[in-house]
Amino acid sequence: MGERAPDLLPESAADGRPFVGRPVQRVEDLRLLRGRGRYADDVALPGMLHAAMLRSSVAHARLRGIDASAALALPGVHAVITGADVARACGGAVPRVPLRLQPLECMEPYRQPAIVADRVRHVGEVLAVVVADSLAIAEDALERIEVDLETLPAVADWRSADSGDCLLFDGTQTNRGVTFRATRGDAAAAFASAAHVQRERFSMQRQAPVTMEARGVVAEWLADGERIVVHGAAKVPFFNRRACASMLGIDASKMDFLEGDTGGSFGARGEFYVEDFLVPFAARHLGRTIKWISDRREDLMTMAQSRESEAELEMAFAADGTILGVRGTAWCDLGAYPRTNGLIQPRNIPQFLTGPYRIAAVDIASHVLFTNKGPAGTYRAPGRFETALFCERLLERGAQALGLDPVQVRRRNLLTAADMPWHFADCSPSAPPSSGQTETDSGDYLELYERCLAEFDWVARQARQGRQPDGRYHGIGSACFIEGGAAGPRENARIELAGDGRIRLIVGSTSVGQGLETSLGQIAADALGVPMSAIDMLHGSTNLLAEGFGSYHSRSTVMGGSAIVDAAGKFKAALRELAATYLECLPEQVELAGTEARSPRGRAMSFAELARHESIGVDGSFANHHHTYAYGAACAHVAVDPRTGHVELLDYLVVEDVGRAINPLLVHGQLIGGTVQGMGGVCLEQMVYDGDGQMLTGTLADYLLPTSTDYPRIRGLTFEAYPSPINPIGAKGAGEGGTIVVGAVMVNAIAAALREFGVNPVSLPLSPSRLWETIEAARSTVK
Amino acid sequence: MKVRFTVNDKPVSAEVEPRTTLSLCLRDHLRLTGTHVGCEHGVCGACTVIIDGEAVRSCLTLAVQVEGRSITTVEGLAHGEDLSPLQASFRRHNALQCGFCTPGMLTTAHALLTEEPHADEARVREVLSGNLCRCTGYIPIVHAVLDARVAYGGPAWTGEAHAHHGDGEQR
Ligand code: FES
Ligand code: FES
Numbered sequence: 001m002g003e004r005a006p007d008l009l010p011e012s013a014a015d016g017r018p019f020v021g022r023p024v025q026r027v028e029d030l031r032l033l034r035g036r037g038r039y040a041d042d043v044a045l046p047g048m049l050h051a052a053m054l055r056s057s058v059a060h061a062r063l064r065g066i067d068a069s070a071a072l073a074l075p076g077v078h079a080v081i082t083g084a085d086v087a088r089a090c091g092g093a094v095p096r097v098p099l100r101l102q103p104l105e106c107m108e109p110y111r112q113p114a115i116v117a118d119r120v121r122h123v124g125e126v127l128a129v130v131v132a133d134s135l136a137i138a139e140d141a142l143e144r145i146e147v148d149l150e151t152l153p154a155v156a157d158w159r160s161a162d163s164g165d166c167l168l169f170d171g172t173q174t175n176r177g178v179t180f181r182a183t184r185g186d187a188a189a190a191f192a193s194a195a196h197v198q199r200e201r202f203s204m205q206r207q208a209p210v211t212m213e214a215r216g217v218v219a220e221w222l223a224d225g226e227r228i229v230v231h232g233a234a235k236v237p238f239f240n241r242r243a244c245a246s247m248l249g250i251d252a253s254k255m256d257f258l259e260g261d262t263g264g265s266f267g268a269r270g271e272f273y274v275e276d277f278l279v280p281f282a283a284r285h286l287g288r289t290i291k292w293i294s295d296r297r298e299d300l301m302t303m304a305q306s307r308e309s310e311a312e313l314e315m316a317f318a319a320d321g322t323i324l325g326v327r328g329t330a331w332c333d334l335g336a337y338p339r340t341n342g343l344i345q346p347r348n349i350p351q352f353l354t355g356p357y358r359i360a361a362v363d364i365a366s367h368v369l370f371t372n373k374g375p376a377g378t379y380r381a382p383g384r385f386e387t388a389l390f391c392e393r394l395l396e397r398g399a400q401a402l403g404l405d406p407v408q409v410r411r412r413n414l415l416t417a418a419d420m421p422w423h424f425a426d427c428s429p430s431a432p433p434s435s436g437q438t439e440t441d442s443g444d445y446l447e448l449y450e451r452c453l454a455e456f457d458w459v460a461r462q463a464r465q466g467r468q469p470d471g472r473y474h475g476i477g478s479a480c481f482i483e484g485g486a487a488g489p490r491e492n493a494r495i496e497l498a499g500d501g502r503i504r505l506i507v508g509s510t511s512v513g514q515g516l517e518t519s520l521g522q523i524a525a526d527a528l529g530v531p532m533s534a535i536d537m538l539h540g541s542t543n544l545l546a547e548g549f550g551s552y553h554s555r556s557t558v559m560g561g562s563a564i565v566d567a568a569g570k571f572k573a574a575l576r577e578l579a580a581t582y583l584e585c586l587p588e589q590v591e592l593a594g595t596e597a598r599s600p601r602g603r604a605m606s607f608a609e610l611a612r613h614e615s616i617g618v619d620g621s622f623a624n625h626h627h628t629y630a631y632g633a634a635c636a637h638v639a640v641d642p643r644t645g646h647v648e649l650l651d652y653l654v655v656e657d658v659g660r661a662i663n664p665l666l667v668h669g670q671l672i673g674g675t676v677q678g679m680g681g682v683c684l685e686q687m688v689y690d691g692d693g694q695m696l697t698g699t700l701a702d703y704l705l706p707t708s709t710d711y712p713r714i715r716g717l718t719f720e721a722y723p724s725p726i727n728p729i730g731a732k733g734a735g736e737g738g739t740i741v742v743g744a745v746m747v748n749a750i751a752a753a754l755r756e757f758g759v760n761p762v763s764l765p766l767s768p769s770r771l772w773e774t775i776e777a778a779r780s781t782v783k
Numbered sequence: 784m785k786v787r788f789t790v791n792d793k794p795v796s797a798e799v800e801p802r803t804t805l806s807l808c809l810r811d812h813l814r815l816t817g818t819h820v821g822c823e824h825g826v827c828g829a830c831t832v833i834i835d836g837e838a839v840r841s842c843l844t845l846a847v848q849v850e851g852r853s854i855t856t857v858e859g860l861a862h863g864e865d866l867s868p869l870q871a872s873f874r875r876h877n878a879l880q881c882g883f884c885t886p887g888m889l890t891t892a893h894a895l896l897t898e899e900p901h902a903d904e905a906r907v908r909e910v911l912s913g914n915l916c917r918c919t920g921y922i923p924i925v926h927a928v929l930d931a932r933v934a935y936g937g938p939a940w941t942g943e944a945h946a947h948h949g950d951g952e953q954r
Contacts, residue, residue: 008874008875025874025875026874026877026879028882029873029874029879029882030866030874032879032882032885033857033866033870033873033874033879033882033885033889034817034857034858034860034861034866034870035815035816035817035818035856035857035858035886036817036858037817037882037883038816039816039819039883041810041816041820042810042816044811044814136800136802210917211881211883211917212819212821212827212829212881212883212884212915212916212917212918213819213821213881213883214821261881261882262881263819263881263882263883264880264881264883264917264918266917295823296821296822296823296824512881513880513881513882513883513918514880515880665877666877668877669877669880669918669919669923670880672919672920672922672923673880673918673919673920674920675920676919676920676921676922677917677920699822699824699826700822700824700826700827700915701824701826705915705917706920706921707911707912707913707915707921708907708908708911708912708914708916708921708924708925709908709909709912711920711921712904712908712921712922712925714920714922
């Protein structure tokens, strides 16, 4: 235990030192700690009606008809909107949700309809929208709607989907939507020359991101101008506005998507969901303002789920432990539809399976399969959590088979500064702007792994493994990772001098709870040479900027921050220009000091005085098609009780180099929070569907999240040894690293603890009952 | 029916139905939206408020049950514009990210420390285990609560610092 940290830097600090790199306390906290946040359900507008969704209780069915007359007869019910109503209003067909990322043409037949028109494909799919004076009336009305469904056999797992016995989409020949393939070098030759080939079959359970705030939308109808304002938007408001307007058949300028506070995203919240169309549709239909807030069960059913996959993989080794290649196949169960970003997990699996290692030959295919389960999307570390586990387990087992220390094998194969930039395998197919090609930016992965081992006291702990007097078995494990971030194509920022002399900063990045106002405020204050408190920041909403891209792929700080740096340069030039007129000197002679402009002869004007003469507004942007790669390593020390399958985490250390930490406090928070979230996916969490496609985990008492007693001992260290050369700040997208590596390091530690039982954990979750079964199975084969 | 009670030291009344929950009454009738609803079935703790000193889930409490009682919500923890010592400790320790769980964490911790200013780490973890947070991993929240004990007459905290920063040199 070290000594107390010095108090954090207040945002009003004016000690002349840069804000970037220091632990500035969060600006957002002042409202969030006092209950003054504005989340979706906090929006209340005059004359607002309430919507409730009638959802399918079966996974696969043909819709024969809906009779809403009894519901419509209920006093206070304004409308019951069905697929037929939506189709009629939208030119004959129900509009379908577009793909935001990897919009491949072959996905066309699989896109999700906004409401069931003729076929139900998962439990929870919307059959009708009820709008009423109150939520209570709307919910009563739901029970009076009669639905005639012809139940069809459910396709509840990827194997039956792949058999093609029951095709889920008309006009297709297969439930296999697309196959991604990543290739590099000559895999066949690598395997032919191998001294050892390690084969494993992995499986990963379906997980749910579970933001603590459920989804919600308030669509405000402005009769004057026939405009719709959507409150409660998050993550990618500009894309969502385009998607919604085009589905409604109106011009995007007729809509605005306003961002408030967001109770978490983790990749899922803020993507475009069908309700983001249905509620504005209903608002236009009735000419009224309408609110819809998801309850927890609806949210578990319909918020994008992720990670469900299996993989059959092999890794080729030379006798000295050099990894020569990896190859194999993965199958990803995407549930009913690809949604806006569901293809990211299946496409990341083949490309990023090699992680931080110098593996020259790759040939991996990844199949996308549709089933009658909740539609998938991204969840923090999509495809990366999965592949870190696959890769590290193959490495560890291969090393053991060769009689080598897995730590030595990591050392031999980790990329170093001399390998940069390292080209990953190319992945295809790929839809623009993604090219399917990517390379690392900077770093020395080996150096940081060594640091992690040293900080963890790896060598000393090795001796303490195995059976303990209390009957438990101790084990330690390590693993390494890379974290891709900062996706392009672009981000925008605008800086204005307001009438009162204050600086208005507007960014296209969005806040999903990660402290964006603070980190971007730090960057802006430094770039402008003013205290943070001189700046008012606005972000995300579509009424602020012509275009913005938002927060995904750990991009908002790097992309938004770089756009701010660009805008700040232009803003200072404009200020000098303006001040020169009044200070009677040349623009380049104007000195900007804090919120004042000075001439060489000692005359000075405050920004407030300048603002009285003229306002200033400049736009900046940052475009980038390369990715940043933060990287790191982790070590875990566990105690496993073979009598119960219970795993206690005794110590955990994760280290990450993020290039440049804008605010070390926030980066550290992401690292620890992401680790615990991932830990839930390793030990507790599992979305369970039965053979009929019924979801059995419909409450937070069934879908178990980590609590405050589960993982008290987790430490994190952030490094800034290798700034990214591809943006002016040097920062790398961070926030997913803690999650990426946790599955890999935990299976290695648990396997080490249970070494004498010969346990090889290759499927998640490692819940006590599952682990106990694995131990028992291993024991009986040993006998 | 009409229900009268005290919220954050102010007498209030609201016209509610027998089935109206306290969380709905606070949020919709009284527009105190600091109390959040994360599950509506007693699992997440986001809706926790303090009723006569006791931390209670407002989603499982009916508005009519609090007739005549005294309630503290997150809006009532600070007096004036300054953060309360507990809130300030949350800020110092970066104990919130998205902030959705925060009102429930604060009310639960405030009720605990008022009763038990000497609560140790294990006790704090146990009491907070009924409140879910998806962002922070709980560690900074536990630290913030332990560090705030001194303001309630408990011990000063000598635990570890919040931000752990590697000392790697920049190249
Ligand atoms: S909303 Fe009351 S416990 Fe979750
Ligand atoms: S801070 Fe987001 S749920 Fe706790």
